[in-house]
Amino acid sequence: MAETKPLPRERLLRLLPVVAIVLAPHAPHLPPWIALVVGALILWRAAAALRAWPLPGRWMRVALTVAAFAGVWISFGRSSGQVAGTAMLTLMIALKLTELNDRRGEMVVLLLLYFTLFTHFLRDQALWTVLWMLVAVVLITALLIDGQRLQRAGWRTDLSAAGRLLLLALPLMLVLWVLFPRISGPLWGTPGASDSARTGMSETMSPGDIASLIQSDAVAFRVTFDGVVPEKRARYWRGPVLWFSDGRTWYPHRRGLGPPERDASADLAPQGAAIDYQLTLEPQSLPYVFALDYAPPGTLPADLQLDAGAAVRSTAPLRATTRFALRAYPEARLGTSLRGALRERALQLPADVNPRTRALAADWRRQTPQAVALAQRALAFYRNEGFAYTLSPPLLGADSVDAFLFDARRGFCEHFAGSFVTLMRAAGVPARVVLGYQGAERSQVGDYYIVRQSDAHAWAEIWVDGAGWLRIDPTAAVAPDRIEFNIDTALEQRGEQRTLPWTGQWAVGAWLGARWDFLNMQWDRWILAYGPELQRALLSRVGLGDWQHMLLALTAAVALLMAVIAALAVRTSLREVARDPLAREWQRITHRLARSGLGPEPQEGPLAYAERIRGQLQGDTLRAFNDATDAYVRGRYLTAQDSDAAAVLHTRIAAARRRVPVLFAAGLRRRPQRADKS
Amino acid sequence: MPLRPQQRLRRAFEAWLLRRVPRQALPQRVGRRRVYIMPTPAGYAFGALVFALWLGAMNYANSMGFALAFLLAGVGLVAMHLTHANLLGIHLRQCHGKAVHAGTEAVITLDLGHDGARPRPAIFAHWPQSVAADRDGADLPASDTARLRLALPTEHRGWLSLPPIALETTFPLGLFRAWTWIRPDIRLLVYPAADTRSPSFPQANHAEGEDSGRHLGREHFDSLRDYRHGDPRHDIHWKRLAKDSKPTVKQFLDTADRRLWIDWQALSGDPESRIRQCTRMVLEAHRHGWQWGLRLPGVSLPPDSGDAHRHQCLRTLALLDAPATPHG
Structure with a gap:
């Protein structure tokens, strides 16, 4: 096939802006040099087309390609992974432009652009991306259409043709999207955690970690309670449990030691009232499902399990928005016995740091050896010794717990939780730090609760023989508002506030924000979470619970749609216009009248037709119609030689046609008529 | 030139199709019966792209990825129908060519037209691959005609029945190629080739x-003289008649012999x-x-x-x- 025809300059100059539009959303997420190189190559190609500069030779292109690979390798270390792949793809498209001078090359670039859209969704699947996708697909498709024409036909024509094509394709997309059986699980390697620059909780805790997290109002997860809604102060959403401290930073376990194994200390027996809820989790880089305390193992869906700290983990990666049906027993007792290695872990402290803290704890222990009494003493210490809750604590030195407890006394939840656990361990009480979220705000629209990154929290648990793990939240001792209300209220007490996006600052912004969040909630809940489980659950309601039935229904629906599309395409394609100019004008008038419900019957002659509908017209329309009928009927009985007379009649009927309104309610009123282009 | 297996396959397929194309008198209208449609190489690439997107969406459990993959699948399917429809209703109204000598190329003009209300962009005509590679195409305006020219190589003197003509289009997206064969019941006179080696008039x-x-x-030939009544018509110097007002007659020395x-x-x-x-x-x-x-x-x-x-x-x-x- 002779497809390698040269690419005209105009077509190239149409292609380049579309390349720029499709690649632009990637720019902020790639290293700046890539955005610059890609932008420069696009501009250079446009200039080369306008000034007829020669394209670089083969060796130059090879050198550029090698340089691009090397650059990506230096930036990312390895040329795999989503971000590195996206960087490579955008660079390859830009480099392809340097040799682009034929139709086949244009086709390659356009297909690559289609693919680039997908890489965008790996990072962001928000509601607005639908619109962006449709616009980008229309643009690319319009270029494909333009590339097929022999003579250019205006970008409006191409865009409207592409738009029509997409309108026909949308029902197919919907049917496929809903009915095509989804398969769970990754097919090949899961994306590495290092790749995703998602904000979210990390698995370690050092001073300042959570303080930076709570600056974000991004949604962590949303919750719909089926019945009882727990009190605000009971809404602890458990995440990573930290056992190991190096004196400054808390980790889940010591490097090289491996995670603790679940034993009797994580036993959970349902007790008290149950709370049923649905948790829709935004994509996470860590496997934690932030379940409400406490989730007994028997109530967990498949794929979820408890770890040694009674945190709920997913065995499958949580790359997509996922919805879980969970049950919590806030009054359940956690743990029956703590022995051996785990007890040692719960008492671990770095040997030679924080001497003052150790001394204080030893002192307390001599006076009050019981665990609960020790905890109360520590809380009283926080309450009474002038501790303050603040987002901007002073920098702490090497012995950070000492510095916090005895000098600075200003800190954030991680300071309180970390120092509390250190105190307890130093006093011989097994204790651990728990990360997670505390709170949940009811949405202004819709019956659900939102947990944001700003609800991130750290608290402590101590082991009390006979009672199991008890939750102690030292932050509550200092800033009860943090637990009773939310972080902003707590900060207000000190005259502090977070730097919030505009939506948080004005009432209108809040109002809009709430509605936008509701939309996003629905989007996340129904669209992004539409995986194998939700699909099966929803489709089983209409009797399509398994993939065989889905495929059957899909085949039928696609066949039906294809038949409709074929009929539409053939109909528009074969609809004929009259060849005789007079008849063509007459046909246009009758089509126009037919739109208002006054079309001719199939076997009706023009005179009979005119007689029939004349009564329903009035004013200008009636006069125009009478003129047109007269001219048409005369024209039909002219002989072939009367070309002058035919021309006169054609002018008359065309003039009459322009006076017939495009659309009107017969006999009642007429709309303002539109200027007719033809 | 040896053919690649792919080309050979294509020719075999073409020959198989051509066996069922009867000779037809013109004008011929492209009906729904005999329009074939196959993906182009770009169409196969597009199919692979959609498949890759689907795999990727599944791997990353990406809902928007599914949406994109299925949207493009829909676009491809719709494009197939539109490509098919772009060829329907086109008439091959006329088809003629001047006689040429064997061994040279005859130029066959094809008058294509249609009565549809929409333009028909990028309609191409070509011969079977085994005959010649020439192609010509045009964007047919709404309800109008266009003239295409195809060069047809000739080999032997005598009547040359026109080979089947393919009308094809890949519009709108170039992902599918719809084509039909028309074998006009028209023959072309091919003059013998002129000898170039032997001296003229030995x-x-x-x-x-x-x-x-x-x-x-x-x-x-000797001279010109004025026309007299009874002179044979072929002796009149017609070219001169256009310049002079009165006819002149070519006079020959020995007219008969x-x-x-x-x-x-x-x-x-x-x-x-x-x-x-x-x-x-x-x-x-x-x-x-x-x-x-x-x-x-x-x-x-x-x-x-x-x-x-x-x-x-x-x-x-x-x-x-x-x-x-x-x-x-």
Whole structure:
């Protein structure tokens, strides 16, 4: 096939802006040099087309390609992974432009652009991306259409043709999207955690970690309670449990030691009232499902399990928005016995740091050896010794717990939780730090609760023989508002506030924000979470619970749609216009009248037709119609030689046609008529 | 040139399709029955792209990825129907070409048209691959016609039945190729090829009569005189008539005997070679504006001149049943 025809300059100059539009959303997420190189190559190609500069030779292109690979390798270390792949793809498209001078090359670039859209969704699947996708697909498709024409036909024509094509394709997309059986699980390697620059909780805790997290109002997860809604102060959403401290930073376990194994200390027996809820989790880089305390193992869906700290983990990666049906027993007792290695872990402290803290704890222990009494003493210490809750604590030195407890006394939840656990361990009480979220705000629209990154929290648990793990939240001792209300209220007490996006600052912004969040909630809940489980659950309601039935229904629906599309395409394609100019004008008038419900019957002659509908017209329309009928009927009985007379009649009927309104309610009123282009 | 397996397969497929295309009188309208449609290489690439997107969406459990993959799948399916519809209802109204000599290319003009209300962009015509590679295309405006030209190589003299003509389009997206075959019931006259090697008008056989030893070519025309009643029409100098108001007549020295006869019997070689030689002489005599006659086995054309005579001679030569026995 002779497809390698040269690419005209105009077509190239149409292609380049579309390349720029499709690649632009990637720019902020790639290293700046890539955005610059890609932008420069696009501009250079446009200039080369306008000034007829020669394209670089083969060796130059090879050198550029090698340089691009090397650059990506230096930036990312390895040329795999989503971000590195996206960087490579955008660079390859830009480099392809340097040799682009034929139709086949244009086709390659356009297909690559289609693919680039997908890489965008790996990072962001928000509601607005639908619109962006449709616009980008229309643009690319319009270029494909333009590339097929022999003579250019205006970008409006191409865009409207592409738009029509997409309108026909949308029902197919919907049917496929809903009915095509989804398969769970990754097919090949899961994306590495290092790749995703998602904000979210990390698995370690050092001073300042959570303080930076709570600056974000991004949604962590949303919750719909089926019945009882727990009190605000009971809404602890458990995440990573930290056992190991190096004196400054808390980790889940010591490097090289491996995670603790679940034993009797994580036993959970349902007790008290149950709370049923649905948790829709935004994509996470860590496997934690932030379940409400406490989730007994028997109530967990498949794929979820408890770890040694009674945190709920997913065995499958949580790359997509996922919805879980969970049950919590806030009054359940956690743990029956703590022995051996785990007890040692719960008492671990770095040997030679924080001497003052150790001394204080030893002192307390001599006076009050019981665990609960020790905890109360520590809380009283926080309450009474002038501790303050603040987002901007002073920098702490090497012995950070000492510095916090005895000098600075200003800190954030991680300071309180970390120092509390250190105190307890130093006093011989097994204790651990728990990360997670505390709170949940009811949405202004819709019956659900939102947990944001700003609800991130750290608290402590101590082991009390006979009672199991008890939750102690030292932050509550200092800033009860943090637990009773939310972080902003707590900060207000000190005259502090977070730097919030505009939506948080004005009432209108809040109002809009709430509605936008509701939309996003629905989007996340129904669209992004539409995986194998939700699909099966929803489709089983209409009797399509398994993939065989889905495929059957899909085949039928696609066949039906294809038949409709074929009929539409053939109909528009074969609809004929009259060849005789007079008849063509007459046909246009009758089509126009037919739109208002006054079309001719199939076997009706023009005179009979005119007689029939004349009564329903009035004013200008009636006069125009009478003129047109007269001219048409005369024209039909002219002989072939009367070309002058035919021309006169054609002018008359065309003039009459322009006076017939495009659309009107017969006999009642007429709309303002539109200027007719033809 | 050896064919790649892919091309060979394609030709075999084409030949298989062509066996079921009957000869049809023009005009022919492209109906729904005989439009074939296949993906183009770009279409296969697009299919692979959609599949890759689907795999990727599944791997990353990405809902928008599914949406994109399925949207593009829909776009491809719709494009298939639109490509098919772009060809429907097109008429091949006329199809003709001028007679040429064997071995040269005939230019066949095709008049395509349609009555549809929408334009039909990028309609192409071409021959079967086994015949020739020439292609021509046009964007057909709404309800209008366009003229395409296809070069058709000729090999043998005589009637050349037009090979089937493919009308095809890849519009709108270039992902599918819809085509149909039309085999117009039209034949094209192919004149014999003119001999280029043997000298023109060898002395021994270019004429007859007592002056056969002389070079008639320069001498048989003498002068012009005014027209008199009764002069033969072919002696009138028609070209001059356009300039002068009164007719003049070409006067010949020896009108009867010196007329040129191109005689089969005077030529040597096998029949096809003689036909080529005759062809060459006819062309040369016509170029010089001479009068000539043609004597062939079983048919004789009296001396005359002009385009019609030339055509008559060439046609006779083209359709001559060559005698089986070679001349000894």
